[in-house]
Amino acid sequence: MMTSPDIRPVDHPAVASGGVAVLLVNLGTPDAPTPDAVRRYLAEFLSDKRVVEVPAIAWKPILHGIILRTRPAKSAHAYAQVWTEEGSPLAAITAAQARKLQGMLGDGVRVDWAMRYGNPSIPSKLKALMDAGCDRILVAPLYPQYSGATTASVMDKLGAALRDLRWQPALRTLPPYFDDAAYIGALEADIAAQVEGLDFAPEVLLLSFHGMPERTLHLGDPYHCHCRKTARLLGDRLAQRYPGLRIETTFQSRFGRAKWLEPATETVLEEQAKSGTRRLAIAAPGFSADCVETLEELAIRGREVFEAAGGERYAVLSCLNDTRAGMTMLEALVTRELSGW
Numbered sequence: 214m215m216t217s218p219d220i221r222p223v224d225h226p227a228v229a230s231g232g233v234a235v236l237l238v239n240l241g242t243p244d245a246p247t248p249d250a251v252r253r254y255l256a257e258f259l260s261d262k263r264v265v266e267v268p269a270i271a272w273k274p275i276l277h278g279i280i281l282r283t284r285p286a287k288s289a290h291a292y293a294q295v296w297t298e299e300g301s302p303l304a305a306i307t308a309a310q311a312r313k314l315q316g317m318l319g320d321g322v323r324v325d326w327a328m329r330y331g332n333p334s335i336p337s338k339l340k341a342l343m344d345a346g347c348d349r350i351l352v353a354p355l356y357p358q359y360s361g362a363t364t365a366s367v368m369d370k371l372g373a374a375l376r377d378l379r380w381q382p383a384l385r386t387l388p389p390y391f392d393d394a395a396y397i398g399a400l401e402a403d404i405a406a407q408v409e410g411l412d413f414a415p416e417v418l419l420l421s422f423h424g425m426p427e428r429t430l431h432l433g434d435p436y437h438c439h440c441r442k443t444a445r446l447l448g449d450r451l452a453q454r455y456p457g458l459r460i461e462t463t464f465q466s467r468f469g470r471a472k473w474l475e476p477a478t479e480t481v482l483e484e485q486a487k488s489g490t491r492r493l494a495i496a497a498p499g500f501s502a503d504c505v506e507t508l509e510e511l512a513i514r515g516r517e518v519f520e521a522a523g524g525e526r527y528a529v530l531s532c533l534n535d536t537r538a539g540m541t542m543l544e545a546l547v548t549r550e551l552s553g554w
């Protein structure tokens with residue numbers, strides 16, 4: 214005779230609590246500002262077909278033969294200049310955003326964070342949330358502008374993690390919020406407060422977005438259009454506040470040999486200084502958190518370019534990070550998606 218196994222489903226944490234969670238996700242960052250750690254991180258990042266859309270047979274030899282031999286040392290130097298006591302700025306700020314959002318949402322929702330590449334990984338956090346009894350999870354990629362390389366890549370990783378689960382949670386995902394009134398309003402208020410805190414009046418404000426290969430635009434990726442729309446909505450608001458300010462959109466962080474979205478931030482910094490702009494401020498509205506691309510590329514190398522070409526005053530404004538404006542925006546976006554849960 215078969216004995217019935219001792220199954221008590223109500224003891225399973227998910228059955229017991231039916232909990233709701235929010236998982237904030239950002240890009241990822243090395244575990245340490247060392248060439249070895251950066252190499253591990255870049256190997257994972259740059260092997261993602263969403264990021265480098267070149268057939269593996271052509272890309273693998275370039276990645277392993279050239280890039281992973283040369284770039285880690287250079288990038289580690291950049292990371293070392295911005296590293297903090299809490300680690301990489303991107304990870305430290307994302308953790309702070311999750312902590313504060315937890316405080317805002319209260320005990321009814323569990324808030325955690327993960328990185329698409331490196332640690333803490335999406336699969337590890339998905340498991341931890343399930344183990345804690347959360348069977349409804351809102352995954353929120355912190356990219357205001359959608360792109361295949363960022364937003365879709367988070368979904369790929371999530372899908373891969375789900376394939377390994379017998380019992381999957383119910384999922385929602387945060388839509389891109391490039392034109393959301395809460396986002397544009399938060400940026401306007403935060404940028405205005407920072408501009409007013411400067412000890413000079415900028416003649417030019419650059420809105421610098423992370424670049425993408427131009428080809429992705431022709432293939433139908435909405436990223437470029439999303440950036441342009443954010444810039445138009447935000448630029449219109451700022452133009453009303455500062456009628457004399459010249460506002461321009463640029464694209465930074467070029468990688469590889471292909472043509473990237475233009476104009477390039479670095480080129481515009483040089484052209485502006487050469488054509489007589491002496492005082493310039495730069496904001497990076499596409500980044501939810503300050504990271505090596507804002508703190509090193511814009512704040513250190515960008516300044517060098519601008520000053521070498523004759524610029525005198527230069528300021529890089531902070532991202533929304535875990536400021537009150539940024540957190541109020543995140544709370545609004547997330548609360549909207551959680552309704553009914």
Ligand SMILES: C=CC1=C(C)c2cc3[nH]c(cc4nc(cc5[nH]c(cc1n2)c(C)c5CCC(=O)O)C(CCC(=O)O)=C4C)c(C)c3C=C
Nearest residue numbers: 240241242243264288303360362423425468499504505506
């Ligand atoms: C905000 C959106 C981002 C898009 C779009 C994006 C596309 C993209 N990036 C690379 C290559 C690199 N990006 C790197 C750093 C980096 N990129 C983003 C965001 C976007 N990238 C962030 C937030 C960061 C910072 C990470 C941190 O640890 O602080 C890097 C690593 C740094 C370096 O070596 O320069 C690379 C490489 C490509 C190829 C791409 C689009 C196809």
Ligand SMILES: [Fe+2]
Nearest residue numbers: 240423466506
């Ligand atoms: Fe990037």
Ligand SMILES: [Fe+2]
Nearest residue numbers: 466505506510
């Ligand atoms: Fe960069």
